[in-house]
Amino acid sequence: MVNNSQTGLPGGPAADAAGTPAGSVDGRASRWQSHREERRRELIKSARKAVHALGSDASMEEIAAAAGTSKSVFYRYFGDKAGLQQAVGEVVLSQMQRRIQEAAQGAQTPREGLFAMVSAYLQMAETSPNVYTFVTRYTPGDAGAANSTIATAGALGHFFAAISDMIARPMHSHLGDSAGREAAIGYWPNAAIGLVRNAGEQWLASPPSPAKPDQEAMARQITDWLCLGIAPALRSGPNTAAPAPTPAPTSAPTLSEPKKEST
Structure with a gap:
């Protein structure tokens, strides 16, 4: 007679080599x-x-x-350190993405949406420049620095691709499918990401000074560049008052220690 409990056949519990179920x-x-x-x-x-x-x-x-x-x-x-940067980056960038998306959802116009997104991005980066830099940049000369860039490119690339898509959706709704506007919808969101990131990171790295704008003023300036370019500033001269800003988001979680997250 065959003992099913030992053979693992149907009707008896399977067991490993040591007889453990x-x-x-x-x-x-x-x-x-x-x-x-x-x-x-x-x-x-x-x-x-x-x-x-x-x-x-x-x-x-x-x-x-x-x-x-x-x-x-x-x-x-x-x-290694690249793996740690990638793991921290996945958490931090996912949190930033959610916060930017929440900020954009309450906007009434594409321009308000841009301002809300830029403000949320700058707010969160400003809560901990060290953490932001840790997950987006790598120190030259570190062992495996090249591999670090490759290892973390996935999380960072996904983050900026998602933000680009957030920008493109309202643009597509606003501009429609009219001929000749494909370039604006196809290229401009990625160009906008480059402007926001580079201007934002330069602002973040700049030491405090009377000439350094605060977060809201910087967000307004970047939004103006995105929507109008620098032509108005060149035409108006230095003494023309800037337009009133759209109210910035009032609060944002911090990058150093968020209140609640599933990390």
Whole structure:
């Protein structure tokens, strides 16, 4: 007579070579995977706090020390610094994308939408320039810097592609499918991303000074450049008053330690 419990045939529980039921093995594997995922989330949060305090060029050893663990733990979970940047970047950029999308949804016109999106982007980057730089730039000369760029390009590319699509949708609705407007809809959103990012990052890196605009003024200026270019400024001269700004979003979560997130 054949014992089904030993052969794993239908009607009897499957077992591994040691005679342990497969369900027990699956349960342990599931619990271990959950533990690893929770530990990974904790390390990402700790890394964000460390980078916020120490700077975007903090080493793995410094980040691990601030997290109260060893760098070997970070290497075990993320492989190298590029892997950590990618993991933090996925969380940070996803959060920024949601915040920008929320800001744009309340806009009544395409221009208001642009202003809301630029404001949200600058607000979140300003909450922690160190964290923003950590997930978008890489220190030249670091070991594996080239690989870092490749490793994190996915999260960063997805972020800017999503923002470009957010810009393109209202433009398409506003301009329609009229002949001759394909270039505006097809190319302008990506060009806008380049302007916003480069102007925003230069503003973010500039030291405080009387000449540096605050966040709302910078968002208004970038929006004017996007909608009107610099021709009005060239025509009007230095003494012409700027138009009244659209109200900026009042608050935004921080990049260093968001109030609530699924990291």
